[in-house]
Amino acid sequence: MIKNFVLPLTAAAVLVSSVSAYAVEPLRVAADPVPHAEILAYVQKIDPDLNLKVIEIPSGVNSNELLAHGDIDANYFQHRPYLATQEKALGVKFAVAAEVHIEPLGIYSSKYKHYSQLPDKAKVAIPNNETNLSRGLYLLQDQGLITLKPDLKGLATPLDIIGNPKHLKILEIESPQIPRALPDVDLAVINGNFALEAGLDPAKDALGLEKAKGNPYANILVTSQKLAEDPRILRLAKDLESPQVAEFIQQKYHGSVLPVSAAKS
Structure with missing residues (x-):
């Protein structure tokens, strides 16, 4: 009887110990x-x-x-x-x-202070993953640099650009690499975390930022x-x-x- 009583207690102790260990x-x-x-x-x-x-x-x-x-x-x-x-x-x-x-996703340049200074066929680095690529294209549109197809369903791609007065060349690059590419392009669309890691201050350094509301x-x-x-x-x-x-x-x-x-x- 004693043996049968001790075994369940031992099992219970192991269970309690396991739960306690998991909790901490x-x-x-x-x-x-x-x-x-x-x-x-x-x-x-x-x-x-x-x-x-x-x-x-x-x-x-x-x-x-x-x-x-x-x-x-x-x-x-x-x-x-x-x-x-x-x-x-x-x-x-x-x-x-x-x-x-x-x-907020931002547009940066180490060469120009205003979009009006952009040359024809300016190079624009933009994230290459599909969600941030679409996000970057909409930001370029919000800044008046391109026009996308109206009433787009789903994510935007460069194929959806229908207006490009400065003939911007869209270069799709891995998001973490874009800050390093900044000196080699005319504009760069950079995620906020990677901008901060690169020493950029989005609120001060970006030529344009996404709207926060909504x-x-x-x-x-x-x-x-x-x-x-x-x-x-x-x-x-x-x-x-x-x-x-x-x-x-x-x-x-x-x-x-x-x-x-x-x-x-």
Whole structure:
């Protein structure tokens, strides 16, 4: 009788130990260095009891693949339209846990101060992934540089350009490489995080920026379906969407990065 009684207790102890160990395991979050990892570092400061392990992802590493394979618990670097293309490519459905900030896409030049100075057949570097390519083309249109087909359904491509008075040459380049290509082109359409990493100040240096209000490209915290209700994910999501983090973003990035709450106002 004693032996039969001890075994269930031992099994229960192992189970409790396992649950406790799981509860204190660090939440592994992959992030771009700027501004995502910086924002997560601030979260660690205001919520020290949340055990985060922030993994800065180098260029060329797909953290959605890492998430799909269980090598990380969440990532924070992308917007919903890009996530949709990744889910299709990987055959995996992820979960969006929080919407945090917007990095307005910008147009930069190291040669010209105004679009009027652009020569005919000017070279324009633009992100080559389909969502940010479309996003960049719409920004060029908003700045009066090109005209796209009206009533486009789906993402825009260079084939949809119907007006190009300066005969701009669109060069599709990997997003992280565009800041390095800036001296070799006339204009460059650069994602906000890569502009910041390159020492550019989007709010001051960009010739044109995306509008924040109504912008569908909010950067999001993404996790697996399995972890969508994990208490650690829910806590991190609440922190990232908090007024304290919104204030931190506004004070640190001075309009180059905008909290989602500010973009909605």
